[in-house]
Amino acid sequence: xxWLPTFSRPPRKRRSAKAGRLGRLGQPMALVxxxxxxxxxxxxxxxxxxxQAARRELRLQDLHAYLPERYSAFQAAFAKTQRKFAVExxxxxxxxxxxxxxxxxxxxxxxxxxxxxxxxxxKERLRQLQQQAIEQLExxxxxxxxxxxxxxxxxxxARLELQTATAKSFWxxxxxxKVQELxxxxxxxxxxxxxxxxxxxxxxxxxxxxxxxxxWALKTIEWSRNHKKAAxxxxxxxxxxxxxxxxxxxxxxxVDLGWNRFPDKRQGGDGATPEGRYRVTKKKSxxxxxxxxxLLLDYPNAADRRDFALAKRRGEIHRRARIGALIEIHGxxxxxxDWTQGCxxxxxxxxxxLFTQAYVGMPVTIVGQAGAVAEGAK
Amino acid sequence: MRTMSVFVLLATxxxxxxxxxKPDQEIAAAQKALEAARTAEADxxxxxxxxxxxxxxxSAEAExxxxxxxxxxxxxxxxxxxxxxxxxxxxxxxxxxxxxxxxQVTTEAQTAQTEAQAAIDAAKEALAKAPxxxxxxxxxxxxxxxxxxxxxxxxxxxxxxxxxxxMDARNQFKAVKEKADAxxxxxxxxxxxxxxx
Numbered sequence: 373x374x375w376l377p378t379f380s381r382p383p384r385k386r387r388s389a390k391a392g393r394l395g396r397l398g399q400p401m402a403l404v405x406x407x408x409x410x411x412x413x414x415x416x417x418x419x420x421x422x423x424q425a426a427r428r429e430l431r432l433q434d435l436h437a438y439l440p441e442r443y444s445a446f447q448a449a450f451a452k453t454q455r456k457f458a459v460e461x462x463x464x465x466x467x468x469x470x471x472x473x474x475x476x477x478x479x480x481x482x483x484x485x486x487x488x489x490x491x492x493x494x495k496e497r498l499r500q501l502q503q504q505a506i507e508q509l510e511x512x513x514x515x516x517x518x519x520x521x522x523x524x525x526x527x528x529x530a531r532l533e534l535q536t537a538t539a540k541s542f543w544x545x546x547x548x549x550k551v552q553e554l555x556x557x558x559x560x561x562x563x564x565x566x567x568x569x570x571x572x573x574x575x576x577x578x579x580x581x582x583x584x585x586x587x588w589a590l591k592t593i594e595w596s597r598n599h600k601k602a603a604x605x606x607x608x609x610x611x612x613x614x615x616x617x618x619x620x621x622x623x624x625x626x627v628d629l630g631w632n633r634f635p636d637k638r639q640g641g642d643g644a645t646p647e648g649r650y651r652v653t654k655k656k657s658x659x660x661x662x663x664x665x666x667l668l669l670d671y672p673n674a675a676d677r678r679d680f681a682l683a684k685r686r687g688e689i690h691r692r693a694r695i696g697a698l699i700e701i702h703g704x705x706x707x708x709x710d711w712t713q714g715c716x717x718x719x720x721x722x723x724x725x726l727f728t729q730a731y732v733g734m735p736v737t738i739v740g741q742a743g744a745v746a747e748g749a750k
Numbered sequence: 751m752r753t754m755s756v757f758v759l760l761a762t763x764x765x766x767x768x769x770x771x772k773p774d775q776e777i778a779a780a781q782k783a784l785e786a787a788r789t790a791e792a793d794x795x796x797x798x799x800x801x802x803x804x805x806x807x808x809s810a811e812a813e814x815x816x817x818x819x820x821x822x823x824x825x826x827x828x829x830x831x832x833x834x835x836x837x838x839x840x841x842x843x844x845x846x847x848x849x850x851x852x853x854q855v856t857t858e859a860q861t862a863q864t865e866a867q868a869a870i871d872a873a874k875e876a877l878a879k880a881p882x883x884x885x886x887x888x889x890x891x892x893x894x895x896x897x898x899x900x901x902x903x904x905x906x907x908x909x910x911x912x913x914x915x916x917m918d919a920r921n922q923f924k925a926v927k928e929k930a931d932a933x934x935x936x937x938x939x940x941x942x943x944x945x946x947x
Contacts, residue, residue, distance in 0.1 A: 451808070537925035
């Protein structure tokens with residue numbers, strides 16, 4: 373091939389035996405030295421420590437519990453990197469795959485950062501939700517407690533209050549996972565209580581009961597119109613008493629009822645206000661009453677006695693139960709909750725207004741809910 | 751002859767180096783220390799130190815696994831031993847810190863118990879002394895209901911304390927005290943109302 377340049381190897385210089393040995397060893401040694409000086413093969417110790425710290429932080433803040441699946445995946449990847457780090461740290465420096473390891477550690481660090489951010493967001497979301505739930509439970513139990521003096525119900529409500537307060541303590545200590553566990557239990561109890569309340573008011577949604585109550589109320593108003601006299605209708609559900617004169621509504625009063633607010637009275641001592649059509653049998657004032665002024669009703673009337681006897685026969689009430697008596701419309705009310713043993717209490721100023729209009733024989737009709745009658749009487 | 755000697759020497763060195771044995775004793779000691787820390791509830795009362803110790807154990811295990819993969823002539827468990835020593839120290843420290851922290855929470859729970867008991871006693875006394883008329887009867891009976899609930903919760907808190915759940919006990923006793931205080935205040939209010947009327 374004539375166009376190719378021709379090279380001729382220069383003649384080799386003869387070296388001494390010693391110089392030859394040094395030369396053969398010197399080249400790799402120089403390479404190793406060079407690699408060592410340039411830091412090649414140096415382990416990313418700092419990055420590794422930072423990653424370990426980031427992972428520990430995730431666990432310490434319980435963040436692993438907020439995104440458990442993501443955390444498990446991260447843990448598996450971390451373990452792989454940990455094995456790789458151990459392998460590389462036991463490899464002779466020039467032969468380490470440091471760049472790969474660095475990349476992997478960086479990747480894990482990014483994942484840890486992201487996980488921390490997302491779990492932190494989740495934790496904060498949970499914290500706020502729990503705060504709302506606790507506040508809501510506090511408000512509900514406060515309202516329920518103010519609504520009733522029924523000792524059995526109060527025991528249940530107080531239990532809910534105590535559970536909520538315990539959850540709040542954990543919440544204040546930042547133990548949101550424990551709070552979650554507690555709130556789930558409180559929620560269940562609160563739902564059971566709500567359903568118990570709903571059961572109590574069920575009869576208020578019964579159309580037959582509504583019709584019966586409306587008929588009583590309308591008959592009372594009609595009587596007032598026909599006789600041109602005053603009559604009183606008490607609406608238990610809305611806690612109001614309506615005074616009619618000649619069939620026209622002349623006054624509304626806010627009332628307090630028996631501490632067992634929703635049911636009809638079945639026996640003495642049950643704390644329920646009786647429902648029925650009654651008459652005032654006596655007007656009491658001064659030393660005759662400890663409640664400022666009072667209108668004694670003819671409870672139990674014939675209908676009450678019949679219902680009581682029937683309930684006894686059916687075994688719905690104890691055979692030694694007594695029907696009760698002394699149901700009055702009286703003063704010392706206006707407390708904003710139901711506290712009487714079955715009477716209807718008005719504030720003293722309202723009682724005074726009513727007392728002046730009242731007379732022996734005045735019809736007093738007590739219904740669960742006046743419904744359209746009360747609406748129409750506006 | 752000289753070449754032979756060098757070969758024998760080299761083989762001896764390699765054999766000695768290859769004799770590095772797995773640090774079984776150190777692993778057992780580290781695991782034992784970590785287990786002791788867990789028994790001392792360090793995971794609950796000294797989570798920081800406990801997590802560091804269990805992380806160090808994982809690192810040591812990874813290091814041992816890496817060494818195990820090597821040929822028996824080049825195995826070296828020195829770093830693993832270092833890490834295992836670290837595990838032991840950190841676990842012991844975690845156990846000791848947990849002990850102190852647990853003691854503090856226990857003291858807090860016991861103090862809360864004393865305070866809750868005092869609050870219940872005060873509320874009971876107030877309830878017993880409260881004038882029971884027709885106007886206060888329902889109020890007082892309702893407050894008795896509240897107090898009964900507080901007493902039930904007190905029993906539960908005591909069970910937590912006896913069961914070593916000190917944080918639970920502390921927070922439960924605190925809630926009981928708050929409720930009993932509220933009951934006492936309500937009794938006073940009801941009594942006051944009665945006096946006024």
